[in-house]
Amino acid sequence: xxxxxxxxxxxxxxxxxxxxxxxxxxxxxxxxxxxxxxxxxxxxxxxxxxxxxxxxxxxxxxxxxxxxxxxxxxxxxxxxxxxxxxxxxxxxxxxxxxxxxxxxxxxxxxxxxxxxxxxxxxxxxxxxxxxxxxxxxxxxxxxxxxxxxxxxxxxxxxxxxxxxxxxxxxxxxxxxxxxxxxxxxxxxxxxxxxxxxxxxxxxxxxxxxxxxxxxxxxxxxxxxxxxxxxxxxxxxxxxxxxxxxxxxxxxxxxxxxxxxxxxxxxxxxxxx
Amino acid sequence: xxxxxxxxxxxxxxxxxxxxxxxxxxxxxxxxxxxxxxxxxxxxxxxxxxxxxxxxxxxxxxxxxxxxxxxxxxxxxxxxxxxxxxxxxxxxxxxxxxxxxxxxxxxxxxxxxxxxxxxxxxxxxxxxxxxxxxxxxxxxxxxxxxxxxxxxxxxxxxxxxxxxxxxxxxxxxxxxxxxxxxxxxxxxxxxxxxxxxxxxxxxxxxxxxxxxxxxxxxxxxxxxxxxxxxxxxxxxxxxxxxxxxxxxxxxxxxxxxxxxxxxxxxxxxxxxxxxxxxxxxxxxxxxxxxxxxxxxxxxxxxxx
Numbered sequence: 141x142x143x144x145x146x147x148x149x150x151x152x153x154x155x156x157x158x159x160x161x162x163x164x165x166x167x168x169x170x171x172x173x174x175x176x177x178x179x180x181x182x183x184x185x186x187x188x189x190x191x192x193x194x195x196x197x198x199x200x201x202x203x204x205x206x207x208x209x210x211x212x213x214x215x216x217x218x219x220x221x222x223x224x225x226x227x228x229x230x231x232x233x234x235x236x237x238x239x240x241x242x243x244x245x246x247x248x249x250x251x252x253x254x255x256x257x258x259x260x261x262x263x264x265x266x267x268x269x270x271x272x273x274x275x276x277x278x279x280x281x282x283x284x285x286x287x288x289x290x291x292x293x294x295x296x297x298x299x300x301x302x303x304x305x306x307x308x309x310x311x312x313x314x315x316x317x318x319x320x321x322x323x324x325x326x327x328x329x330x331x332x333x334x335x336x337x338x339x340x341x342x343x344x345x346x347x348x349x350x351x352x353x354x355x356x357x358x359x360x361x362x363x364x365x366x367x368x369x370x371x372x373x374x375x376x377x378x379x380x381x382x383x384x385x386x387x388x389x390x391x392x393x394x395x396x397x398x399x400x401x402x403x404x405x406x407x408x409x410x411x412x
Numbered sequence: 413x414x415x416x417x418x419x420x421x422x423x424x425x426x427x428x429x430x431x432x433x434x435x436x437x438x439x440x441x442x443x444x445x446x447x448x449x450x451x452x453x454x455x456x457x458x459x460x461x462x463x464x465x466x467x468x469x470x471x472x473x474x475x476x477x478x479x480x481x482x483x484x485x486x487x488x489x490x491x492x493x494x495x496x497x498x499x500x501x502x503x504x505x506x507x508x509x510x511x512x513x514x515x516x517x518x519x520x521x522x523x524x525x526x527x528x529x530x531x532x533x534x535x536x537x538x539x540x541x542x543x544x545x546x547x548x549x550x551x552x553x554x555x556x557x558x559x560x561x562x563x564x565x566x567x568x569x570x571x572x573x574x575x576x577x578x579x580x581x582x583x584x585x586x587x588x589x590x591x592x593x594x595x596x597x598x599x600x601x602x603x604x605x606x607x608x609x610x611x612x613x614x615x616x617x618x619x620x621x622x623x624x625x626x627x628x629x630x631x632x633x634x635x636x637x638x639x640x641x642x643x644x645x646x647x648x649x650x651x652x653x654x655x656x657x658x659x660x661x662x663x664x665x666x667x668x669x670x671x672x673x674x675x676x677x678x679x680x681x682x683x684x685x686x687x688x689x690x691x692x693x694x695x696x697x698x699x700x701x702x703x704x705x706x707x708x709x710x711x712x713x714x715x716x
Contacts, residue, residue: 148520149520149521149523149524149527150524152517152520152521152524153520153521153524153525153536155517156517156518156521156597156601157521157539157540159517159594159597160539160540160543160594160597160598161539161543163551163554163555163558163594164543164546164551164554166554166557166558166564167550167553167554167557170557219436219437219440220437222433222436222437223437225433226433226434226437230430230434233434235438239434239437239438239441240707240710240711241707242441242442242445242446243437243441244706244707244710245445245703245707246445247648247706248647248648248651248652248702248703248706249651249652249703250651250652250654250655250656250672250695250699251652251655251657251672252655252657252672252675252676252692252695253452253655253692253695253696256452256675256679256688256689256692257448257449257451257452257692258444258448260448260451260452260455260685260689261444261447261448261451263465264451267465282444283444285440285444286440286441286444286445289437289440289441294710318429319429339545340545343545346547347547347548347549349548349549349658350657350658350676354679364547364549367547367549367550367553368549368658371549371553371556371662372661372662379550379553380557382550383547383550383553383554386546386547386550387546387547387550390542390545390546390547391542391545391546394538394541394542394545395538395542398538398541402534
């Protein structure tokens with residue numbers, strides 16, 4: 141009977157994975173479709189990819205998104221690591237409950253609320269101090285850092301908790317300053333978590349439509365905003381081609397990150 | 413922890429360094445997370461105006477006195493118009509059933525993953541994570557081509573001769589459920605898996621030794637011990653889905669009225685910022701209980 145239940149959950153797992161992957165596989169197949177009608181197969185073709193690469197507006201949006209995502213991920217890793225360190229190592233301090241609430245709330249907060257509230261903040265700020273004068277890259281960056289920090293903090297704090305504290309104590313006993321101990325001992329140990337935190341923040345920023353739509357101005361259009369407006373106009377094979385590229389690139393990067401993180405972890409386990 | 417700090421007079425540096433390190437992320441979150449909600453509250457109490465920005469000022473300085481004019485009209489308007497109430501109820505309903513469907517599908521998946529060998533665990537975990545890293549928008553978009561009247565499911569069913577006329581699936585609540593379960597499933601699987609994989613197997617063996625049938629062990633040992641994972645997963649699905657905009661906009665129809673979509677329209681189409689702010693405020697009040705529940709789970713995780 142133990143076996144019977146096991147197969148049931150295994151079946152559900154197989155079904156769930158099929159459910160997760162089938163739509164993406166179909167999208168990839170149909171991106172090579174000659175026909176303009178998305179669901180009628182008319183032979184293999186890469187013409188939609190060619191059309192994609194000649195779309196100036198789209199390529200500009202890709203660069204904008206990549207730049208914002210890169211800068212957001214870097215800042216989110218710095219802030220998120222600090223937040224995680226505070227949560228795990230600092231013990232109790234005044235305002236810790238408020239701090240931990242603010243760090244976990246962005247994980248679940250609906251995008252429309254975050255987007256609207258940040259926009260209203262920026263409008264109020266520019267009225268009060270004249271900054272930010274214009275909404276665009278800067279305001280999207282601030283918004284993305286704010287919600288990505290929460291994800292980085294979760295990833296890094298779970299790694300920090302697993303870390304052997306005696307290494308830190310030994311370094312301190314040997315006379316290293318807290319700062320030196322942090323960079324020479326803690327950072328190398330939690331490096332895989334920092335990398336995966338960075339990648340999560342990068343993909344979250346790259347993916348965000350709702351918050352960016354609220355806080356961006358005419359000067360900044362991100363890739364999801366372009367995709368969303370063209371999807372609204374109807375299904376086009378060009379979007380299939382774009383989707384395929386995104387899926388393949390992200391999968392490749394995610395797989396590589398996972399591979400390196402796993403290798404580093406196994407090596408560390410062997411050493412300890 | 414012991415410190416050896418006499419040499420460089422670091423003692424004086426540490427407390428200030430400590431508050432400095434707390435100060436940076438703390439002030440970032442205060443300014444960009446907490447203060448915005450206070451501003452939303454303020455604007456929800458103002459009046460819509462045709463100005464830039466399009467709302468009246470709550471604090472007015474007239475004849476050397478500061479007048480605070482709070483306009484409750486936006487909130488009363490939300491009560492008067494059936495549309496908003498219907499949107500809130502429909503959002504809560506869709507979020508609730510989505511969480512239930514994700515749980516029914518996600519729990520067995522997490523269970524099977526936790527039972528797998530270490531090598532398989534790593535592969536399965538990556539397979540669950542990978543879709544949530546690829547674009548959310550594109551995964552929602554993929555379903556349009558599948559659910560359309562001349563889409564894959566209808567074509568297949570008609571080719572098989574099961575149906576003669578296409579089933580209307582796109583632009584219905586059914587499509588919204590499919591889209592939501594599809595995109596939020598990993599958020600349910602991961603916390604449950606995290607708990608199940610840490611579960612002490614000796615407890616299950618003890619239960620079996622004491623004569624419990626496998627389903628009894630499951631119901632009375634495994635399920636209660638995974639309670640926190642279930643709560644966390646359900647909240648990770650329920651809370652964002654209440655405010656969901658993209659899925660009802662792309663897959664839903666006129667019947668799938670959701671509060672996130674209404675807020676978006678009030679803001680971008682009607683340019684009524686105070687009403688949008690009031691909608692967000694009420695949504696936040698509704699979500700306080702589930703957010704507190706999620707925070708409690710996170711705090712417990714931090715302690716363990």
